[in-house]
Amino acid sequence: MLTPQQVEDFAHDVDEAFLRIAPIDKLTLKTPFGVDQGYLIQRASMARRAARGDVRIGMKMGLTSRAKMQQMGVLDPIYGTLTSAMLMSDGGTLQRSAHCHPRVEPEIAFLLGKPLRGVVSMAQAWAAIDGVCAALEVIDSRFRNFEFTLPDVVADNGSSARFVLSSTIRPRDLDVSNLGMVMKKNGVVAEVGSSAAVLDHPLRSLVALCEQLARVEDGLHAGDIIMTGGATAAIPVQPGDWVSVEVQNIGRAELFVA
Numbered sequence: 001m002l003t004p005q006q007v008e009d010f011a012h013d014v015d016e017a018f019l020r021i022a023p024i025d026k027l028t029l030k031t032p033f034g035v036d037q038g039y040l041i042q043r044a045s046m047a048r049r050a051a052r053g054d055v056r057i058g059m060k061m062g063l064t065s066r067a068k069m070q071q072m073g074v075l076d077p078i079y080g081t082l083t084s085a086m087l088m089s090d091g092g093t094l095q096r097s098a099h100c101h102p103r104v105e106p107e108i109a110f111l112l113g114k115p116l117r118g119v120v121s122m123a124q125a126w127a128a129i130d131g132v133c134a135a136l137e138v139i140d141s142r143f144r145n146f147e148f149t150l151p152d153v154v155a156d157n158g159s160s161a162r163f164v165l166s167s168t169i170r171p172r173d174l175d176v177s178n179l180g181m182v183m184k185k186n187g188v189v190a191e192v193g194s195s196a197a198v199l200d201h202p203l204r205s206l207v208a209l210c211e212q213l214a215r216v217e218d219g220l221h222a223g224d225i226i227m228t229g230g231a232t233a234a235i236p237v238q239p240g241d242w243v244s245v246e247v248q249n250i251g252r253a254e255l256f257v258a
């Protein structure tokens with residue numbers, strides 16, 4: 001168990017690494033702690049961003065596909081907060097110099113039209129969704145070489161950095177369980193996958209998020225953007241790169257790196 005002061009100190013460390021764009025050693029190297037403590041640090045570090053005027057606009061799930069779990073060596077899904085400063089416009093430009101070591105991954109995102117709380121069925125989760133988007137997430141671990149344990153990456157808000165969404169479709173009859181996903185770098189296919197890679201069905205990611213939030217008496221709001229997690233491994237990017245994602249029956253989103 002960490003003391004409240006240790007939680008604050010770790011939140012400060014991870015926030016400073018974010019502000020200074022200077023990766024640090026994983027926190028558990030100094031003092032080991034568990035996942036629940038990781039979420040306390042996450043909360044405290046995101047409260048620092050909120051105090052600077054950065055507003056919560058949704059939540060992300062991470063490590064929901066085997067490809068991501070294998071790439072990172074961490075085997076459990078996690079969640080983090082999405083804020084207004086993270087949202088990029090489609091076709092927007094990512095400043096490489098504003099990040100430590102950015103990587104990009106293809107995702108399915110949901111827009112919630114209704115709040116969701118507690119244990120919900122797949123049917124209830126689907127009924128709360130107003131829109132579905134193709135998405136790219138830019139992750140940028142605050143830890144040196146992207147090396148961390150589960151509690152560390154939780155403390156670091158799931159390595160979140162930026163994200164971009166395609167235009168939204170509101171498909172009552174669309175089946176999102178097994179849609180082809182292609183991520184290209186500079187027009188060349190980099191990763192190919194399926195939405196099925198995300199917990200067998202990306203809607204399960206939303207259901208799992210609700211369940212995890214219920215444990216801390218939290219929930220999702222109408223208007224929230226929900227990122228369901230990378231369907232393939234993430235790819236590193238450099239200035240001059242452009243990355244796009246195409247999701248079958250949904251759409252396309254892209255970003256440029258300067």
Ligand code: OOG
Pocket residue numbers: 061062063064065068072105137139141146153158159160228229230
């Ligand atoms: C952790 C973040 C994982 C995802 O979609 O799986 C994530 C990381 O890979 O650094 O965002």
Ligand code: MG
Pocket residue numbers: 060061062105107137139227229230
């Ligand atoms: Mg992700």
